[in-house]
Amino acid sequence: MGKKSLKNIIHNILGLCLIGLLASCSTDDNEAVxxxxxxxxxxxxxxxxxxxxxxxxxxxxxxxxxxxxxxxxxxxxxxxxxxxxxxxxxxxxxxxxxxxxxxxxxxxxxxxxxxxxTHGVDATYTYAEGIRPTDPSSKVLELLGAPTNKTTSTTDSSVELWAYPSKGISVAIRKTTAGTFEVNNINLNSSNFFTTMPDGTKVNYTNYAGDLGNAWKINNTNTKMDAIITKFGAPTVKASDPNDPTSQLRTYTFSNNTRFSFYGATENDYVGKVVQSFSL
Structure with missing residues (x-):
């Protein structure tokens, strides 16, 4: 084999090594993402x-x-x-x-x-202030922040009431059998409701300012139970305040699982009565 031929072979081998090295560098430059x-x-x-x-x-x-x-x-x-x-x-x-x-x-x-x-109650009555039953408690914290007060329900020890009096909102949080915490219901209140702080002082809610759907408002003379019944039909359940039978607070539950409360002399005394709270 001549010297020139051997030199060409060596040059070719070196060239291939250089190409391989460059390819290796290119691969390193574009590593997997x-x-x-x-x-x-x-x-x-x-x-x-x-x-x-x-x-x-x-x-x-x-x-x-x-x-x-x-x-x-x-x-x-x-x-x-x-x-x-x-x-x-x-x-x-x-x-x-x-x-x-x-x-x-x-x-x-x-x-x-x-x-x-959105704030308020959506048109399908699925969300109130962006929250619906069975939502995780973490979602409540993301939307509403930390509650002003927490109390245990007097009728169900597995339920904790989170109070946001300045917003006119309270949320009932239930501990499930799986050990998680989820929304049991969300309540939009009037200033006639209050939460009792750990020191015993009572803090009244501010009238919830959002829309209840259909331009209805809490504790507003333009939002009477007559309009609710005209819209949703006869209530499926009529009830009085279980914590205070003398309060005359009445609650109507409708077929879409919404609840509206008002003050009436009897459970049937709804005509002309102003809505005091809404629950989903």
Whole structure:
């Protein structure tokens, strides 16, 4: 074999080694993308608020956030390399969004559910202040914050009453047989109701200011039981206050599982009586 031929073979081998080295470097530069975590400031918010989402990962060159539902009302604003603000102008109770990290060769995604809610009672009487029965207690804390007072129900020791007197709201939280805590009911109250603090002082609720649907309001002369019955029909249950039979507080339960309370001389004395509380 001639010297020139041997030199060409050596050059070819070195060239192949260089190509292999460059390919190895290219692979290292574009390592597999991984998402370590996707976190949000909270999963549930009101429509005038925002939820901030952050993606923690490795190997990426770009981050994105999107929804498979092209009709979703959610808006995404990228505020940093892996941080996004999520907002909505209308209610979007359960919306799945996907966090995505990618580079030139690979990408990975992770989904997370968020919800946006309106104040008041929704048209289908499913939510009151964005909360419905069986929701987890964590959702109540996300939407309403920590309660001003907590007391145990006098009729059911498994139920704790969370009081938000300045908002006119109380929420009954039940401990389930599985050991979790969920909403038993949510109550929108008038200033005729109160919560008793640990020191024995009574704090009256502020009249709940939101809409009960159909432009109805709590403790408002324009919202009488007559209109409720015209809308929903005859109540399925009529009851008096179990804690104080002399209070004349009457409660009507309707077929859509809503409850409206008023003061009447008897359980049938509803005509012209103003709504004092609403429960879902």
């Amino acid at each position: 991984a998402i370590n975590s996707v976190t949000v400031t909270k999963n549930n918010a009101y429509i005038e608020e925002k939820i901030t989402l952050n993606i923690d990962g490795t190997g990426y060159t770009d981050a994105n956030l999107y929804s498979l539902n092209t009709a979703t009302p959610l808006k995404f604003a990228k505020t940093a390399a892996t941080t996004f603000d999520i907002t909505s102008a209308v209610a979007a109770p359960r919306s799945l969004v996907f966090a995505q990290l990618k580079n030139a060769d690979s990408k990975t995604e992770s989904g997370i559910e968020v919800g946006f809610f």
